[in-house]
Structures are given as C-alpha cells and as structure tokens.
Amino acid sequence: MNNRVVITGLGVVSPIGIGLDSFEKAMMAGKCGIDFIKAYDATNEKVKLAAEILDFDPQDYFSRKQIGRMDRFVQLGIVAAREAVKESRLNLKEIDLNYVGVSTGTGVGGIGTLLKETKKLMKNGLNYVNALFIPKFLPNILTGNIAIEFGAMGPSYSPTTACAAGTDAIGIAYKLLKYGEAKVMIAGGAESCINPLMIAGFTNMNALTQSTNPKKASMPFDVNRSGFVLGEGAGMLVLETLEHALERKANILGEILGYGQSCDAYHLTSSTPGGAGAIKSMANAIDDANLKISQIDSINTHGTSTLINDKNEVHAIMSLFKEHAIHLPVNSTKSMIGHLQGASGAVEAIGCILELKNQYLHPTIGTQTIDPDSVLDYLLGKGRPERLNCILSNSFGFGGHNSSIVFANNHSL
Amino acid sequence: MNILKNVIKEIMDVMGLSPEEIQLSTHLYDELDVDSLDMSQILLALENQYKIDLPDEELDHIETVEDLVKVVEEKLKDKEY
Incomplete structure (x- = not known):
C-alpha cells in the first residue's frame, strides 16, 4: 500500500498568536514574539528573554478539574488539536475511530510539573507529591489526552527526539497513513518549559543568547548570533489518506510528499x-x-x-x-x-x-x-x-x- | 463538623466544584464522577491534613461523602488510642 497523505486541518498556539488566523497574519508580517521573561523573575539572571504565550488563559478552554490534570504543554497541545480537528470538519461520529490515530512530539513533556513536585518533595516529604504527578509529567501524555478527547483508538505514538520531535511525530503519522495503518492522524508537537531549571540547563551549556534586545536576540545566520531564545507553543495537523479525504469531500490544504x-x-x-x-x-x-x-x-x-x-x-x-x-x-x-x-x-x-x-x-x-x-x-x-x-x-x-x-x-x- | 467541612473542601479543590454541589449524602462516583485519580488526590490531601493513613483498601467502603467523613473520623479515633 502506498497512499498519498494530505493535510486537512491545522491548529496553533504560538508566541505570536493563538489560532491559525492570528498566527498567519503575524508570521507573514514578521512579528517578533520575544520579550523579557514573565514566568519568573529573571532580572538578575544571565538570560532575560524568552518567547512566551502571554495571552493564554487555560480557563478559557478547560474546567478547573481538567486544568488540575494537565501540565501546560498538554493544555497548549489540546487547544491546537481542537482547532485542527474543527477546521478539518471531521465528523467523528461517522468515521471508524479505530483508524484515527495520534502522534505528538515533545522534548521534555511536563517538566514544569516535575519541578513543582520536586520542590514539594524536598520541602515536605514523599507524601506531599501530587497523586497526579506521573500522568501530568509523562511526555507521552499529550497523545493520550488527545486520543481521549476525540476517541481516537488507532495507532498512538510520542517521539521524544528533542527538537526534532514535532517533525518526527508528523513523519511517523505520514508513514502510518502511507502504509495503511491508519486513515486519519492527529499529529504535531507541544512544548512549555520556560522555567528556571530549563533556562539554567541551556544557559550553562552556552546554548541560549544573553541578548537584552528582544528584536535582535534570535538572529539565525547572523555573524553576531549568540544562541537561541527559548519559546513555547503547540502545533497540530490533521492528516488523512487522500482517498479518505476525497471520500468525505474534505478541504485539502496541502500534501506531505x-x-x-x-x-x-x-x-x-x-x-x-x-x-x-x-x-x-x-x-x-x-x-x-x-x-x-x-x-x-x-x-x-x-x-x-x-x-x-x-x-x-x-x-x-x-x-x-x-x-x-x-x-x-x-x-x-x-x-x-x-x-x-x-x-x-x-x-x-x-x-x-x-x-x-x-x-x-x-x-x-x-x-x-x-x-x-x-x-x-x-x-x-x-x-x-x-x-x-x-x-x-x-x-x-x-x-x-x-x-x-x-x-x-x-x-x- | 470540621471534618465534613474539610472533606468537602478537598473534594471541591480536586473536582473543581462549588460547595452547594456537595452534600453529606452525595455519591462520589455516581453523582460527582470521581475517578481513581481524583480519589487518590482527595485521600492524599486528607492524609496530610490529619496525619493519618488512608490505604487503598479503605476505598472499598467509601461511596458517599458521609462514608469518607466516617473513615477519617475512625482513623482519628484510632490515632487517639
């Protein structure tokens, strides 16, 4: 089997816009999403800049109970997945969910949760670690959450190939569709790790820029480039076999070749x-x-x-x-x-x-x-x-x- | 009475509910949709608050808010002796 694989839905939560329309406008216009860190006080630290999503309020998307069960990377990922599925106009009640899969990548998963729970462990002892620590922190848990949200019972994967994880998640989904293991895949990546632990780790290995000018911090290929700027966000795609997309008269946005x-x-x-x-x-x-x-x-x-x-x-x-x-x-x-x-x-x-x-x-x-x-x-x-x-x-x-x-x-x- | 208040508060925090949604007779699983992860969080919070042990086997006896209050009361009595 050698199916063609097409894209029928996109969803994004990014430092330059939540939702496809605002992201598209900002990206084409060259908007800068980098600013001084707000997640914690970095005034006296070497690295002062990051690309945060400042206008994301989980209460706009989730109940209090759901928020308590999800690390921020999962929240961003689900919001992006919801947009992608909505845009694809998939009728989940009519398709065979055994052939709908999920593949999401992340570098470090719920490391914000890990940091928070480690502080509680060190301060108060083992009995104070949240009972939900493990299912909030696991890097594969976004895939699990998306599968639950949409009832997707097909193949499920969570590559953790660091900064290649998002592309690998889409690549794996593409192969599953190409070779007939699935008919629809929700695929993408999510990350949210702008915290002192991650910044310290990257800073101490000289990977991050110490620039204090947000407009001239991330400057790829510049002779004066001095490291990357850590950002957060999520992107999700709905992928389908061409046959499946044509059958349901989907709006095809592009193809993975x-x-x-x-x-x-x-x-x-x-x-x-x-x-x-x-x-x-x-x-x-x-x-x-x-x-x-x-x-x-x-x-x-x-x-x-x-x-x-x-x-x-x-x-x-x-x-x-x-x-x-x-x-x-x-x-x-x-x-x-x-x-x-x-x-x-x-x-x-x-x-x-x-x-x-x-x-x-x-x-x-x-x-x-x-x-x-x-x-x-x-x-x-x-x-x-x-x-x-x-x-x-x-x-x-x-x-x-x-x-x-x-x-x-x-x-x- | 304080135990009831605290039990309700922990359920509210974990489940994201308001106090009027939780009565003494409320069924945790059927009415509040409490699952195993919710229950683990509620029990852990009560253990830490009252310095008692609420092992998994206690779960068999807990169906309503009142059951949970009784288990906490019994564990506190055991602690006194």
Whole structure:
C-alpha cells in the first residue's frame, strides 16, 4: 500500500498568536514574539528573554478539574488539536475511530510539573507529591489526552527526539497513513518549559543568547548570533489518506510528499561538522518524495541562531543543493517565535502549509549581517511572493536526530 | 463538623466544584464522577491534613461523602488510642 497523505486541518498556539488566523497574519508580517521573561523573575539572571504565550488563559478552554490534570504543554497541545480537528470538519461520529490515530512530539513533556513536585518533595516529604504527578509529567501524555478527547483508538505514538520531535511525530503519522495503518492522524508537537531549571540547563551549556534586545536576540545566520531564545507553543495537523479525504469531500490544504531521518552518531549536542547528518535527512526526504533537488522551492530551516547549528545547516544545504542553493530562498520561523523545542517542527510545518497556500514566504527577522560563511537568500526582514510547489522543513535535535519533511501545495489535488 | 467541612473542601479543590454541589449524602462516583485519580488526590490531601493513613483498601467502603467523613473520623479515633 502506498497512499498519498494530505493535510486537512491545522491548529496553533504560538508566541505570536493563538489560532491559525492570528498566527498567519503575524508570521507573514514578521512579528517578533520575544520579550523579557514573565514566568519568573529573571532580572538578575544571565538570560532575560524568552518567547512566551502571554495571552493564554487555560480557563478559557478547560474546567478547573481538567486544568488540575494537565501540565501546560498538554493544555497548549489540546487547544491546537481542537482547532485542527474543527477546521478539518471531521465528523467523528461517522468515521471508524479505530483508524484515527495520534502522534505528538515533545522534548521534555511536563517538566514544569516535575519541578513543582520536586520542590514539594524536598520541602515536605514523599507524601506531599501530587497523586497526579506521573500522568501530568509523562511526555507521552499529550497523545493520550488527545486520543481521549476525540476517541481516537488507532495507532498512538510520542517521539521524544528533542527538537526534532514535532517533525518526527508528523513523519511517523505520514508513514502510518502511507502504509495503511491508519486513515486519519492527529499529529504535531507541544512544548512549555520556560522555567528556571530549563533556562539554567541551556544557559550553562552556552546554548541560549544573553541578548537584552528582544528584536535582535534570535538572529539565525547572523555573524553576531549568540544562541537561541527559548519559546513555547503547540502545533497540530490533521492528516488523512487522500482517498479518505476525497471520500468525505474534505478541504485539502496541502500534501506531505516525503520524510527523511538520520542520526549523527557523533556528539550528544553538537551536529557533525559539515552537516553530514542533515545532508542525509534532507536527501532521504527528497528521495522519499520522488523529487529532484531542483524541485524544492524553499527551505524552512532549523535555523536556531546558535553558532554551530546554523553553520552546519547552511553547509549541508550548500553541499546537497549545490548551484540550486543560490536560487533557493530559505527562512527561519525561530527568528520570530524562538525555539519551541519539540513543538518547533510542528509549528514550522504549519508555517510551510500557510506559505504554500499564500504563495508567499515569511521573512527571517532579527538577522542583520549575514555570516560570510553562510551566504544564502534568507528573506531578511521582509517576506515576498514566490511560486511555491514544494517546501522542505528541517528539524535537528540533541542526540543527533535529523529530520526533514517535504510539503506540497494542494494545486494537484 | 470540621471534618465534613474539610472533606468537602478537598473534594471541591480536586473536582473543581462549588460547595452547594456537595452534600453529606452525595455519591462520589455516581453523582460527582470521581475517578481513581481524583480519589487518590482527595485521600492524599486528607492524609496530610490529619496525619493519618488512608490505604487503598479503605476505598472499598467509601461511596458517599458521609462514608469518607466516617473513615477519617475512625482513623482519628484510632490515632487517639
């Protein structure tokens, strides 16, 4: 079985907008979602900036009891999933829910809950740890929550491949649909870990920027880039086999043509010099899509704004795409929303679908002076219209995980 | 009376309910839709508050708010001896 896989619903909760419409407008306009940290007092800390979702009130979406059962990453994920399912107009009462699955990625799951309960443990003892600690904290629990919400009894997965988890969750869902294991998949990623523990961990390994200028903090491919900005959010997609989507006359937003993965097998946190793993994941995705290199119209880069990632990613793009790289516009969504970790690939996937729909590429903001080692067309400061059939999106995670995925517009459907 | 008040408060906190929704005779599972995770939270909160043990086997005897109050009262009496 070799089904075509299409996208019929999108949902997003991001630092530049809750809901697809506000995210789309903000992304195309190049809005910056980065500001001084509000989650805790970071005034005297080295890292002062993050990309938080400040207007998200769980009471707008959940009962008090539900809120008590969910870490924030789950709340963000469910809100995004609800929007995606609503937009897809799936009639859950009419379809066979045994063939509806869920695949969501996260880097660290409910680490905010872990931190809170650890404080209670250290202060008061074992008996004061919340009875719901485990089902709130587990990284797979978003998948479980979404399955319960929609009654989805098909395949369920929760990749935790760090910053590649969102793309991997979508990639796994795509394969399940392609090979006939499911007919519908709700897939994406969610992350919410802007807390002192995570910031300290990333700061002490020199991964985060210590910039105090929100507009010039996340500056991928800039010669003065100094690390990423931690962000939070969730992105969810409804994926279906083409046959299933056509049968129910769904509004098809785009298609997934291919997915590729590789592992650096090199270092816990640094990518291979020259980006060998990234070359492989991109090549695998393009092969899977049955495309030629020249048919890729744009790349949504991993583009974190760290010294090593950006250098190796650009090197990988230049090595694989050769002369086509000169004509290949590339951008970084992280320049606007920071690094959403396990949700980044999912929110960026939504960005790609919106770009294909609008035939318009969003800008890379923040970046001023392109690193002379990394000369590509980055759409600095301003997006622009482009003829877009296929966009490749990259996500790379600690542990050496490299994931690439190819999205196409709906013109042939 | 205080025990009843505290039991109701813990149920309110866990279930996100208001006080008028909980009476002495209210059935925890049938009327309030309390599940095993809710019950674990309620029992743990009462254990910590009264410094008593409420092991899982006690659950067999608890169906209503009144049952829960009685179990707490009995455990407090045992503690006195």
